[in-house]
Amino acid sequence: MTRVHNFNAGPAALPLAVLERAQRDMVEFEGTGMSLLEHSHRGKAYEAVHNQAGALLRELVGISDDYEVLFLQGGASLQFATIPMNFLHPGKSADYVLTGVWAKKALGEAKLLGKPRVAADTSKDGVFTRVPRQDELNLDPEASYVHMTTNNTIFGTQFHYDPEVGKVPLIADMSSDFMWKPFDMNRYAMVYAGAQKNIGPSGLAVVVIRKDLITTGRKDIPVILRYDTHAENQSLFNTPNTFAIYMVRNVLEHVKENGGLAAVEQRNRAKTSLLYGALDGDADFWRCPVERESRSTMNVVWRLPSEELEERFVKEATKQGLVGLKGHRSAGGVRASIYNAVPLESVAALVEFMATFRKTA
Amino acid sequence: MTRVHNFNAGPAALPLAVLERAQRDMVEFEGTGMSLLEHSHRGKAYEAVHNQAGALLRELVGISDDYEVLFLQGGASLQFATIPMNFLHPGKSADYVLTGVWAKKALGEAKLLGKPRVAADTSKDGVFTRVPRQDELNLDPEASYVHMTTNNTIFGTQFHYDPEVGKVPLIADMSSDFMWKPFDMNRYAMVYAGAQKNIGPSGLAVVVIRKDLITTGRKDIPVILRYDTHAENQSLFNTPNTFAIYMVRNVLEHVKENGGLAAVEQRNRAKTSLLYGALDGDADFWRCPVERESRSTMNVVWRLPSEELEERFVKEATKQGLVGLKGHRSAGGVRASIYNAVPLESVAALVEFMATFRKTA
Numbered sequence: 236m237t238r239v240h241n242f243n244a245g246p247a248a249l250p251l252a253v254l255e256r257a258q259r260d261m262v263e264f265e266g267t268g269m270s271l272l273e274h275s276h277r278g279k280a281y282e283a284v285h286n287q288a289g290a291l292l293r294e295l296v297g298i299s300d301d302y303e304v305l306f307l308q309g310g311a312s313l314q315f316a317t318i319p320m321n322f323l324h325p326g327k328s329a330d331y332v333l334t335g336v337w338a339k340k341a342l343g344e345a346k347l348l349g350k351p352r353v354a355a356d357t358s359k360d361g362v363f364t365r366v367p368r369q370d371e372l373n374l375d376p377e378a379s380y381v382h383m384t385t386n387n388t389i390f391g392t393q394f395h396y397d398p399e400v401g402k403v404p405l406i407a408d409m410s411s412d413f414m415w416k417p418f419d420m421n422r423y424a425m426v427y428a429g430a431q432k433n434i435g436p437s438g439l440a441v442v443v444i445r446k447d448l449i450t451t452g453r454k455d456i457p458v459i460l461r462y463d464t465h466a467e468n469q470s471l472f473n474t475p476n477t478f479a480i481y482m483v484r485n486v487l488e489h490v491k492e493n494g495g496l497a498a499v500e501q502r503n504r505a506k507t508s509l510l511y512g513a514l515d516g517d518a519d520f521w522r523c524p525v526e527r528e529s530r531s532t533m534n535v536v537w538r539l540p541s542e543e544l545e546e547r548f549v550k551e552a553t554k555q556g557l558v559g560l561k562g563h564r565s566a567g568g569v570r571a572s573i574y575n576a577v578p579l580e581s582v583a584a585l586v587e588f589m590a591t592f593r594k595t596a
Numbered sequence: 597m598t599r600v601h602n603f604n605a606g607p608a609a610l611p612l613a614v615l616e617r618a619q620r621d622m623v624e625f626e627g628t629g630m631s632l633l634e635h636s637h638r639g640k641a642y643e644a645v646h647n648q649a650g651a652l653l654r655e656l657v658g659i660s661d662d663y664e665v666l667f668l669q670g671g672a673s674l675q676f677a678t679i680p681m682n683f684l685h686p687g688k689s690a691d692y693v694l695t696g697v698w699a700k701k702a703l704g705e706a707k708l709l710g711k712p713r714v715a716a717d718t719s720k721d722g723v724f725t726r727v728p729r730q731d732e733l734n735l736d737p738e739a740s741y742v743h744m745t746t747n748n749t750i751f752g753t754q755f756h757y758d759p760e761v762g763k764v765p766l767i768a769d770m771s772s773d774f775m776w777k778p779f780d781m782n783r784y785a786m787v788y789a790g791a792q793k794n795i796g797p798s799g800l801a802v803v804v805i806r807k808d809l810i811t812t813g814r815k816d817i818p819v820i821l822r823y824d825t826h827a828e829n830q831s832l833f834n835t836p837n838t839f840a841i842y843m844v845r846n847v848l849e850h851v852k853e854n855g856g857l858a859a860v861e862q863r864n865r866a867k868t869s870l871l872y873g874a875l876d877g878d879a880d881f882w883r884c885p886v887e888r889e890s891r892s893t894m895n896v897v898w899r900l901p902s903e904e905l906e907e908r909f910v911k912e913a914t915k916q917g918l919v920g921l922k923g924h925r926s927a928g929g930v931r932a933s934i935y936n937a938v939p940l941e942s943v944a945a946l947v948e949f950m951a952t953f954r955k956t957a
Contacts, residue, residue, distance in 0.1 A: 239629035243636045246838060251623070254631050258622040262615045268600035268917065270615050272797040272843075275604045275920065308669040308799060309820070312834035316818035344818045431835055436633040438669060438799045438837025457677030457705045459670070473673035474792055476799025477607060478839060482633075556629065559636065 240581035243559035244388055244534065245411065246431040248576040253485045260481075271481055276474050284481050285470070291487035295496055298420050298443060305442040305462070306470040306480050311410040311429040312340070314440055317460050318406060318425075319345040321452035322379050330354035330378040330403070334366050334394075335387030336565065337408060345382075354381060363390040365529035372398060380404040380424065386412035388432075389563040391536030391570065392529040397422040404448050412533045413441065414490070415575060416500035424448045430479060432533070433575045434486050439479035490575075499575055506573050506582040507532045513586045520593060538568040544596055545569055551592065557585055601942035604920035605749055605895065606772065607792040609937040614846045621842075632842055637835050645842050646831070652848035656857055659781050659804060666803040666823070667831040667841050672771040672790040673701070675801055678821050679767060679786075680706040682813035683740050691715035691739040691764070695727050695755075696748030697926065698769060706743075715742060723927075724751040726890035733759060741765040741785065747773035749793075750924040752897035752931065753890040758783040765809050773894045774802065775851070776936060777861035785809045791840060793894070794936045795847050800840035851936075860936055867934050867943040868893045874947045881954060899929040905957055906930055912953065918946055 241248040264271040267280055274281040289304045298304060307313070323329050323345060331342040333356040345351040354374055355367035366387075374381065381400045386393040388411045397419065398405065404424030413428035420426070425444040431437035442462070449462045458464050464472050490499060511530060514521040514537055522538045525531070539545045545568055549561045562568035573582055602609040625632040628641055635642040650665045659665060668674070684690050684706060692703040694717040706712040715735055716728035727748075735742065742761045747754040749772045758780065759766065765785030774789035781787070786805040792798035803823070810823045819825050825833050851860060872891060875882040875898055884891070884898045900906045906929055910922045923929035934943055 236624045237629055238624075241630050241634055243634065243639075245835065246634060246636060248634055249631065254623045254633070258619055261619040261622055262612070263597045263599075268598055268919075269602050270610065272615070273602055273604065273607060273609055275607060276798065278604075278920075308671065308837075309674070310669065310834050312820045313670070316820050320818070340819075344820065347816060347818055429835060436839050437637065437835045438840060455708060457681070457708055458701075459673045459677050459705065473671050474607065474790060474798045476669075476837060476840070478797050479799060479837070558629075559639075 237556065239556045239558050240584050241559055241577065242557065242571045242573065242581070242585070244563070244570065244572040245429070245574070246437045247572055247574050249436070249482075250486065250489050250576045253482065253489050256485050257482060272478055274477065276471060276477050281477055284477075284484050285475070288480050288484035288487065291484065291491060292441065292443075295487060295490060296414065296418070296420055296443070301447070302420065302443050302445050303449065303466040305444065305465045306475055306483070307440045307442055307465060308438065308476055310437070310440050311337070311408055311427060314408070314427045314442065315341040315344040317462070318380070318382065319348040319351070320456050320460055321462055322404075322448070323349040323351065324379060324453065325349070327379045328352050328375055328377065330375055330381040332367065332372065332381065332383040332398075333358065334384050334392060335363050335390050337387065337410070338382075338384040341382055341384070341408065352378070363387065363392055364524050365526040366392050366394050369396065369398060372400070374400055374403065376401055376403065378403050380406050382406045382408070384408045386531055386533050388534045388572070389566050391525050391531045391534045393531035393533065395528065404445070412531070414496060414499065415503055415532060417496040430483055432572075435483040436479050438476045439483065441483070486576075502579060503532050503573070503575065506577065506579055507535070509579070509582050509586055510535050510571060510573065513589055517593060520596070521589070533574055534570055534572050536562060536566065536568055536570045539596075542567065548592055552585070552588055555588055557581075557588055598917065600917045600919050601945050602920055602938065603918065603932045603934065603942070603946070605924070605931065605933040606790070606935070607798045608933055608935050610797070610843075611847065611850050611937045614843065614850050617846050618843060633839055635838065637832060637838050642838055645838075645845050646836070649841050649845035649848065652845065652852060653802065653804075656848060656851060657775065657779070657781055657804070662808070663781065663804050663806050664810065664827040666805065666826045667836055667844070668801045668803055668826060669799065669837055671798070671801050672698070672769055672788060675769070675788045675803065676702040676705040678823070679741070679743065680709040680712070681817050681821055682823055683765075683809070684710040684712065685740060685814065686710070688740045689713050689736055689738070691736055691742040693728065693733065693742065693744040693759075694719065695745050695753060696724050696751050698748065698771070699743075699745040702743055702745070702769065713739070724748065724753055725885050726887040727753050727755050730757065730759060733761070735761055735764065737762055737764065739764050741767050743767045743769070745769045747892055747894050749895045749933070750927050752884075752886050752892045752895045754892035754894065756889065765806070773892070775857060775860065776864050776894060778857040791844055793933075796844040797840050799837045800844065802844070847937075863940060864893050864934070864936065867938065867940055868896070870940070870943050870947055871896050871932060871934065874950055878954060881957070882950070894935055895931055895933050897923060897927065897929055897931045900957075903928070909953055913946070913949055916949055918942075918949055
């Protein structure tokens with residue numbers, strides 16, 4: 236088989252070694268006479284996998300016992316609803332930092348449940364080209380929480396600092412850049428991420444949440460939507476997505492074997508330098524609309540001089556085995572998602588293709 | 597590899613051919629140069645799988661265009677909450693038929709959101725040994741809906757008739773017996789099922805829901821929890837559990853190739869006759885607590901003369917490659933879950949083991 240260069244925005248590339256391991260375990264898991272998929276979520280074989288996934292996440296990120304690590308269904312989109320359901324108490328407000336489409340969706344769910352405030356909005360005519368600076372955050376010290384999106388897949392922007400929000404709990408949607416580098420969990424009361432970008436397949440959200448925040452959650456909402464339910468049951472209140480958690484375990488083990496998050500960051504920065512370098516080297520042709528200090532290391536977006544050229548670029552790239560480069564339907568242009576599992580070789584192949592394309596354009 | 601005889605209650609046995617297919621597609625899917633897991637949920641390759649899964653479900657069950665088929669995350673447990681959130685309007689009531697632990701959990705979520713009624717409860721001291729008869733259903737003609745659980749995994753009971761509930765929408769949790777035989781979807785306004793018993797791995801709920809019921813749903817609840825959201829977006833409002841939907845597609849294709857639901861029923865009835873026959877053949881030793889007309893075809897539960905014997909039975913069976921036979925922790929005893937993918941040979945092996953065990957007990 237020839238592996239294509241996969242620039243999909245999510246579900247996205249996974250490490251080949253992890254896929255090969257899943258292939259080996261698919262019919263029979265560790266000599267148990269059945270597939271991993273056929274194991275009870277309350278049996279010993281799966282339990283070991285479940286606990287390893289949590290322990291590896293704690294170890295790699297450096298998460299203290301003040302936090303719970305939860306594996307939940309429903310992706311980040313369900314978190315958009317359960318965060319205000321649990322923590323936006325009647326009569327109270329919460330601050331939302333608007334940096335893109337997903338941040339707006341999170342705000343939309345909160346509006347149905349209370350009266351959230353917009354703490355920052357850097358868009359012009361619906362387009363975001365940067366994230367706000369610290370001094371642009373208009374924060375309410377009485378807010379129940381501050382919600383932010385660390386990386387914005389569609390507009391290709393990313394926070395490169397941890398906002399200072401005082402005593403208010405900071406909640407971050409890290410779906411598209413979770414574990415792209417080491418980070419200080421203690422700056423956040425809660426982070427969450429759909430697994431399908433950096434750490435696994437779709438159908439799973441990882442939630443890291445401070446225990447004292449959990450205890451403030453409302454008790455009069457459905458049991459399945461309460462964080463304390465899942466914390467008390469080690470994410471086994473109901474049958475979890477066992478396969479996705481198994482895959483996250485395997486991805487994290489792979490990360491650990493390859494140098495941990497410091498090495499992940501190094502590889503990601505090498506890819507980013509290469510690709511942004513190519514764009515900046517011919518900035519009249521490749522036009523990156525994102526302000527330099529907000530550029531995403533995960534989703535690199537750019538435009539060509541015309542939509543016709545963009546279309547031709549994506550089409551010819553696909554023929555060369557460079558797939559997933561079409562910009563989001565709402566933004567247009569070109570987008571290369573270069574998540575953790577995308578190898579440097581794929582970015583090098585893309586840059587080489589860009590040079591060839593440029594000559595004939 | 598020697599496959600064990602898998603009597604797990606869910607996640608449970610899957611057809612070997614389906615697992616082998618997943619193994620083939622795990623590293624490269626259909627010559628696309630990437631795994632099925634790495635495909636975008638909005639790309640052509642996955643889209644075909646997604647649509648096939650829905651079309652096969654419609655074809656095998658015989659679902660008219662009056663219904664939507666949805667693939668959602670969160671399992672049946674999330675449905676326990678979203679059903680009353682959508683359909684239990686303020687000031688209105690809903691009828692719950694109590695037949696076991698899961699029915700009670702569904703009622704519990706509804707109680708947090710409104711004032712549901714209990715339409716039947718056949719338990720004595722918390723134990724259920726049968727489902728109610730039609731004439732025992734105490735129904736409110738003004739109820740928003742009637743909720744029932746068709747099969748009860750823990751107590752081993754099952755409905756063998758479709759309740760008549762007049763004009764009130766009938767909603768059935770079919771998690772543990774969905775598609776065990778042909779059934780008349782038109783008797784129900786909505787059925788739902790966690791996939792991990794009869795049709796796939798965990799992390800997915802299939803929902804079949806009448807379009808006119810969807811339109812009555814509340815609009816002031818979070819968008820992600822509204823059925824109309826998922827219906828309007830063909831279950832692609834947010835990233836779905838693509839792998840689980842792929843597996844359901846493969847299981848359903850396997851069912852179709854092997855004679856459809858009529859053949860599934862025939863195989864299930866053969867297994868049931870064999871196992872209940874063995875229990876009834878020595879009813880002083882193997883004691884099935886379930887009344888005959890309520891016996892489950894999916895989860896067969898029984899007791900032995902003592903807890904010591906039960907423990908020995910499960911332990912020795914496991915050594916013989918018959919796994920998952922321990923009764924639910926809340927009920928004790930022995931339980932054999934014989935879902936669609938458990939072959940007749942596994943039940944025959946169990947019955948043979950029972951005969952041997954009986955001689956030495």
